[in-house]
Amino acid sequence: MRKTLHELLLVKQAASSMALRDELLKPIWHAFTALDLDKSGKVSKSQLKVLSHNLCTVMRIPHDPVALEEHFKHDDEGPVSTQGYMPYLNKFILDKVQDNFDRQDFNRMCWTLCARKNLNRTHLLISDEDAFKIWCIFNFLSEEKYPLAIVTEEIEYFLRKLTEAMGGSWVEERFEDYKLELSIKQQSLSAWELITLVGTGTFSKAVDPQTLSMGITEVFHELILDVFKQGYMMKKGHKRKNWTERWFLLRPNSMSYYVSEDLAEKKGDIVLDGNCCVESLPDKEGKKCLFYVKCSDKRYEINASDKKRKQEWIQAIQMCLSLLQLGRTVPHRESLQKRRDLRQKQQAEQEELELRMRELQTANENKQHQLEAMKKAWCTPVNPGLVLFGPLQTQGWVLFVPL
Numbered sequence: 001m002r003k004t005l006h007e008l009l010l011v012k013q014a015a016s017s018m019a020l021r022d023e024l025l026k027p028i029w030h031a032f033t034a035l036d037l038d039k040s041g042k043v044s045k046s047q048l049k050v051l052s053h054n055l056c057t058v059m060r061i062p063h064d065p066v067a068l069e070e071h072f073k074h075d076d077e078g079p080v081s082t083q084g085y086m087p088y089l090n091k092f093i094l095d096k097v098q099d100n101f102d103r104q105d106f107n108r109m110c111w112t113l114c115a116r117k118n119l120n121r122t123h124l125l126i127s128d129e130d131a132f133k134i135w136c137i138f139n140f141l142s143e144e145k146y147p148l149a150i151v152t153e154e155i156e157y158f159l160r161k162l163t164e165a166m167g168g169s170w171v172e173e174r175f176e177d178y179k180l181e182l183s184i185k186q187q188s189l190s191a192w193e194l195i196t197l198v199g200t201g202t203f204s205k206a207v208d209p210q211t212l213s214m215g216i217t218e219v220f221h222e223l224i225l226d227v228f229k230q231g232y233m234m235k236k237g238h239k240r241k242n243w244t245e246r247w248f249l250l251r252p253n254s255m256s257y258y259v260s261e262d263l264a265e266k267k268g269d270i271v272l273d274g275n276c277c278v279e280s281l282p283d284k285e286g287k288k289c290l291f292y293v294k295c296s297d298k299r300y301e302i303n304a305s306d307k308k309r310k311q312e313w314i315q316a317i318q319m320c321l322s323l324l325q326l327g328r329t330v331p332h333r334e335s336l337q338k339r340r341d342l343r344q345k346q347q348a349e350q351e352e353l354e355l356r357m358r359e360l361q362t363a364n365e366n367k368q369h370q371l372e373a374m375k376k377a378w379c380t381p382v383n384p385g386l387v388l389f390g391p392l393q394t395q396g397w398v399l400f401v402p403l
Contacts, residue, residue, distance in 0.1 A: 021094050026139040027110035034114035042079030058109050060101045067092050107136055118192045124199040125209050131195050133220040138191040140223055149188035152179055159203050166207055166215035226251050226330050229316040234303035250316055252330055270300055274325040278317040
């Protein structure tokens, strides 16, 4: 049966809700394990109260302190495990969360709890802020199973992105050597190992710390903040009609503009939807490389610095509008899911192959045992004068009596 539009929307909302839940669980897992000081897999209820209160505050969920006591009223023996905390976390926090809070405030709260315990600043060439951004990228790229780890394929994906952002050239041989070294050990990295890998300059030896920091920020903007494009352009005012330079930040459903690239002072948002459009404009008022973004209520005239950047911006905005119309997510999230699906498929095929090999080995061993048993049966002494020499098809065993 074909689904109605309403049913399709419900399915899409459910999938979106599950994706949000999966994303939130990773930072929460880091925070929980950081509170597990003796690595027993358990955390005291008093610490969980503080964690739960902080989560509710940062995610704008009404906090009910009584609910936690009620939930664990029969668990007075001491600390609570992750399995014990999960039902409470699901029922009283994650089931109530809406995507209406600042995701980075949430990430920073969880980061503050876990970095204090796990971040080793020895030999790091990067700031705590850059380490935080790498931690966020790790959470995005890591596998959706616990304890969290990032596999070799995703490490390479991140390092390629970072190298490109720094304006460098990817050296395949260097990573192949590292991959071989990693495969001997564990084939994956924790968040803190990834921070050390990038922060000590293992793959950016000839790069100065400032360039490395800028590269980390660019990859963070793309993968975590879903920034399609950013840069300075001139914008025409609606009231005074004057042109002012602004820093523009294009994301899937908005085009925000700021006073400068530090994003300290936002001046406004162009909210994008499926009804918006972007078009080129002819030169006027002494301005070249013009285009406009038209939404339902306003038309925004923008001036790029040259023809190349004008075309890049128009194409980037058109891509955002197309994704909105098709109801699709951003390309890097789609490609991540495809890579995960392919890895799961390959793992399932590998496990099936290993199972068949084990079954064949077991079958061969059974046959070997049968053959050995038959060999013994084919020549088994019955008494000193009689020897069983094997079965005939027509009449039982033939007895050979020595003369």
